[in-house]
Amino acid sequence: MSRLSSPQELEKFRNDILSARDPNQTLITVCGGTGCHASGCHAVVDALKKVIQEKAEGNGVDLRVTGCHGFCERGPLVVLHPRKILYQRVKPDDALTIFEETVVNGRIVENLLYDHLATGKRIVTEEDVPFYQKQKRIIFGNNGNIDPTRIEDYLAVGGYRALGKALFSMKPEEIIQEVKKANLRGRGGGGFPAGVKWEQCRNASGKIKYVICNADEGDPGAYMDRSLLEGNPHSVLEGMIIGAYAIGAHEGYVFVRHEYPLAVVNIGIAIEQAREWGLLGKDILGSGFEFDVQISRGGGAFVAGESTALMATIEGNVGEPRAKHIHTVISGLWDRPTNLNNVETWANVPVIIEQGADWYTQIGTEGSKGTKIFSLVGKVNNTGLVEVPMGITLREIVYDIGGGIPGGKKFKAVQTGGPSGGCIPESLLDLPVDFDRLTEVGSMMGSGGMIVMDESTCMVDVAKYFMNFLKDESCGKCTSCREGTKRMHEILTEITEGRGTIDHLSLLEDLGWVTAEASMCALGGTAPNPVLSTLQYFRDEYEEHIINKRCPAKVCRALLRYRVISEVCKRCGACAKVCPSEAISGKRKTKKEEGTPFKIDARKCIRCGMCFEACKFEAVEIQ
């Protein structure tokens, strides 16, 4: 293996790879994303490997484990090229059938095809599946085509061409201008124009500068960065190298959160391979530019995703944020100019450089250009990672892509922006997804978590959930944040346990105000958003909890009563068997006696819901 020492050598290497591949040869790709891991994709891969070995002796059929395809609800996912047939919910036992039917005989295995929920129609190819149709997968699309542990796959889809262009056909200032023209805004939540940041960093005084990739992704329910880093790590690396060249940095860090071990492994492999081929290290591609990257791991602290706290962690201190009167682009890591960007932001850079800002700005809205990857999760049929052009409406995402709410339940709200964001009700579903529009309605884009909620979600409980998260994750330095989140959580607990008073609502608003105003960093600064936005759009639910001591969504346990409907009760005793507090009594119906309907003693009932689950006759009701 020899280092590539010019863009021409890179292109030759790329052509060698492509010409060794036969596009007409059968290629079976299996999604290896973490979601599919949990659904058992490894067993499917092993089964397919075995079948290919035995039946084809390893000839004529290639198998590739790829990055995340995004359609996590239907995993394990298998796509057969070149016909691009998509099989979903594949089991290891299906391996033989797939091989014999599709690979050998060209027939489609109908029951493995995606079935459209509305029409019942079976769909054959990936691009025809409604989940993918409204997406624009310019960043995420390659995940399904590459094995993230093989740089050859990334090169085969055009990887590192942008780097060659940047290093040899563009000056650093030109690169910055292009990124500014593209109006690439930070995808980690801040939405700050990346090009402006790069320019400030480049102009800051100091010989030593750093670039950082923030892969701390702490928002619960958001896993886009994970899938990008696991599924296409080179795209992120390439962006970082281009950015470092534009800024004049020679050292970089990828800061990955502790909970993502596979991402750490895959980016590590990518870095090693890039070094071997001369794409990282000294004299990159023969340009004379030197740049290398280290991996830094988080320790399990959400607040460490804040840029100054992240830098403190890399420095070996606790992840406590500091005041940002002097920006990190001037004085950051070890007091040196540092440019920090999110994983997805970096991944956008090669696309912008290769296709140009003019092409890029055709996608999106006036203020928000390009695409955004969202994790569409919660009470939605098609859970997964979706990449959409900015400007698409929330309704299109939830219904056209997401397939609507499961079980025919009614949509209630979609939560965006994680713990810093807010809930958007049905009345605003036609809102276009855009940094500024989302902020206007009391939420924010955030890192891309999009959690769908239905009629069985209690909004007061959601606010309490977020406050619990924030009071735990607050570093605790600022009185306003530490005490503010703690007391807001306390009040929300009172409300959900039936001890709320109407004064609590104005107290929540007061606390929310001071927490946001007086706290030093964005954790405290945005902490009240979940409470304030649910108060704004769902005040009636709060009042119902306070005045009538009722939880309309039947979630807040202290306000529920479990009751057996005696007329429906079949006296089987299944409920009494599972009750952990022995609160259910009654006589079982046997051959000899009729038995009596079972009854729940409300004083002993801990409202765990086991009886509700156990009853096969729907005789247990929740009031």
Added chain:
Amino acid sequence: MTQSEIEAIIERYGRKDSAILSILQDIQTKERYLPRDTLEYVGEKLHIPLNKIYRIATFYRALSLMPRGRHEVCVCMGTACHVRGAQRVLDQITLELGARPGETTKDLNFTLETVNCLGVCAAGPVVAIDGQYFGKMSPGKVEGTLKRFQSDRKKEGTNVKT
């Protein structure tokens, strides 16, 4: 852990005091927790005062100063899992194990933890035991799932390969 094993870890990171978090994480992976004398030794070798090491060890959730159980039961409390009923699953596990999140059962078999998002939202509510994911959990499935880990045997299956 022997002093030379600790030395090896410190060497791996170039003896840099800025790598303290990674060093502690690597020690924790081997030892399953951070014993006091280990922390004191690391502090000595890296010239970091003990008060700073203790602060770091208690700030980050990944680090534990108490011995952990043989099996780690990790309940995802991410928002997506929460709206699908993760709290009820956690309550049931707490009941079954007799241990609250952060605690270890008396027989040292299980440590119960919560995590703020495992990134497996499509399969929520998710519980990870020793890195093995169990999706679409419900209170009714808890007993059966835990039973598989009652003894010391580690179950084979879909582990996250790292």
Added chain:
Amino acid sequence: MIPFTIDGQPVEGREGGNVLEVALDAGIEIPHLCYHESVKPYGACRLCLVEVAKNGRPRMTTSCTYPVLEGIEVSTRSDRILRARRMIIELILAMCPADKLIQEMAREMGAEQVRFKKEDKDCILCGLCARICDEVVGAHAIQFASRGDRREMIPPFGGEAMNCIACGACVVACPVDVIKMKEEGDQRTIIRWKRTLPMKKCKICGNSFAPWFQLEKFREKAKLPKDFYEVCYTCRT
């Protein structure tokens, strides 16, 4: 010296200084708890909030961490600031209702009514004790542990602060006076850190005047001769 204004009044600050120190020097009252001139500003208590306008829009920020910059317009008593300070002292009072200083400050700011469940803590988590111990004394005996609502100030592993030299600097620095010290016979105890150390007796007058441990540390640090501290300060002069 860098000129700017506070409440319309022209003031001057040194390069690298902060707004709070300039205000206090100029006799402008801004309440504060976690600020001390001998250590770096920390910005924990949030009481010293002011509004700073730099080229237009005013932003709420803590004056102890805001740098002296030319031409900024600082406002220290707008309605928003007073409301914020009132709520913050209320929150601290709810945490530590028995602290006399906090009670007094709350009275002054009109926040006597506490609308939250009262806890019974005494430490206001300002961090001054640890900051002085780290930055000035160099003993590194105590620090914050855990985070969020479980944050607390303790010696490593709780228990006795093994690196404490019983110098008493934290006792003096604590704004709410909850670190107590006592001397019995020839022993000094810093009660909160469970640290008791024997004091050194003066060769001449026979009084115990400072803990052994502390003197040894100072002697080493300042490279003083071995018998420097055999005689107490009074007898030396």
